[in-house]
Amino acid sequence: MPTTIAVLAPGAMGSAVAQRLTEHGARVLTSLAGRSAATAQRATATGMIAADDTEIAGADIILSIVPPGEALALAERLAAAITRQQTTPIFVDCNAISVETVRKVEEIVESSGARFVDAGIIGFPPRPGHPGPSFFVSGEHTGDVAVLEELGLDLRVVEGPVGAASALKMSYAGINKGVTAVAAAMVLAATRAGAADALREELARSQPQLLAKIDGALPDMVPKAYRWVAEMREIAAFLGPDHPANLVYEGFARLFEHIAADERGARTEVAQLTAFAEGVKAKG
Numbered sequence: 001m002p003t004t005i006a007v008l009a010p011g012a013m014g015s016a017v018a019q020r021l022t023e024h025g026a027r028v029l030t031s032l033a034g035r036s037a038a039t040a041q042r043a044t045a046t047g048m049i050a051a052d053d054t055e056i057a058g059a060d061i062i063l064s065i066v067p068p069g070e071a072l073a074l075a076e077r078l079a080a081a082i083t084r085q086q087t088t089p090i091f092v093d094c095n096a097i098s099v100e101t102v103r104k105v106e107e108i109v110e111s112s113g114a115r116f117v118d119a120g121i122i123g124f125p126p127r128p129g130h131p132g133p134s135f136f137v138s139g140e141h142t143g144d145v146a147v148l149e150e151l152g153l154d155l156r157v158v159e160g161p162v163g164a165a166s167a168l169k170m171s172y173a174g175i176n177k178g179v180t181a182v183a184a185a186m187v188l189a190a191t192r193a194g195a196a197d198a199l200r201e202e203l204a205r206s207q208p209q210l211l212a213k214i215d216g217a218l219p220d221m222v223p224k225a226y227r228w229v230a231e232m233r234e235i236a237a238f239l240g241p242d243h244p245a246n247l248v249y250e251g252f253a254r255l256f257e258h259i260a261a262d263e264r265g266a267r268t269e270v271a272q273l274t275a276f277a278e279g280v281k282a283k284g
Contacts, residue, residue: 002027003147006051006059006089008074010035010043013133014065016125017153022047024152029056053081061090061145062114064105065121069230071095075105079112086113090144094119094135096173096231098238099163106139106162115141118162120169126152138164170238174249177228180217181252184259184273187218191272200276218277222270226260229253 006029007018018028029051032040043050056062056078064074071093082089091109093102093116102118109116116139123133134154137145139162149155158164190199203211221228232253236246262269 003061003151004029004059005148005151006030006056006062007048008056008062008064008078009066010039010046010048011065013121013125014063015042015046015048016127017063017065018043018048019046020126020152021148024150026151029059031056053078054085057081057085057087057089059089061092061148063092063094063119065094067227067230068095068097068101068234071097071101071105072108075108079108079114082109082112082114088113088115090115090117090141092117092119092137092145093166094121096120096169096234097166098170098234099166100237101234102163102166115144116162117141117145118165120165120172122169122172123154136165136168138162138166167238170235173231174235174238177221177231178249178252179213180221181232181255183214184218184221185255187214187273187276188269191276196272196276200279215277215279218273221256222259222263222273225256225263228256229260232256 002025004027005021007014007021008031010018010030010032014030018030021028028048030043030048031053032043032050033052040050062078064071066074075091075093078091091114093105097105106116106118117137118139119135119137121133121135126133131154134156135148136156136158138158138160142157145155158168187196187199190196200211203214230253232249236249236253239246239249259269259273
């Protein structure tokens with residue numbers, strides 16, 4: 001019998017992961033309750049099978065791949081189904097959440113009798129010809145998900161308890177997306193002051209590698225800004241309320257909220273970020 005894996009939800013990452021798993025022989029379930037027709041079509045195209053929570057509770061492995069703000073609610077929902085069915089799946093939380101939040105998810109999941117694995121995904125969604133992204137896992141049950149490597153995922157064990165993989169994800173995202181946030185803030189400020197072209201020219205002269213990163217990161221960030229808000233707040237929580245950098249990541253969350261609102265509305269600042277990344281002469 002093929003390994004049955006439930007992937008929730010069928011977003012850009014989840015559906016791409018599901019396709020990789022199905023290509024390697026897994027049977028992949030997902031929940032389409034309340035999802036759009038476009039999402040349902042994407043799920044079908046990647047080989048996912050629509051299932052209710054009762055069927056999902058019977059999967060061998062459940063991969064939770066949702067926006068950070070939805071991680072706890074999904075764990076509670078599926079834990080209730082697992083308790084009703086008296087099954088013992090392995091629940092893998094793959095979300096960008098703080099160590100404190102992942103431990104709350106662990107408590108919810110283990111109360112149902114399921115096993116729990118902490119995971120963090122680093123990299124872009126799987127695509128043909130590329131091995132990534134990497135799934136970093138930690139906790140006492142990491143050996144129980146070794147089959148995921150046989151099914152095409154790049155699985156990497158982080159030695160340590162539940163929370164170690166999430167700590168790695170928080171730290172990596174804090175650096176990687178933090179650089180994007182700083183760049184976006186300064187590009188917008190420079191544009192308002194009429195210095196965007198001069199900024200770009202100086203970065204090209206003295207920091208060409210950084211400029212290359214900015215040119216790729218800014219356009220990639222804009223459609224994802226709304227999803228990064230909760231992640232920045234999880235990073236702030238990971239640092240702790242008394243850490244001075246906590247306020248930095250709360251500020252980044254507010255910045256991404258602002259960019260997301262502009263992306264849905266006037267698109268003035270989105271246009272400025274795009275123009276800078278494309279090397280177009282900026283206008284204030």
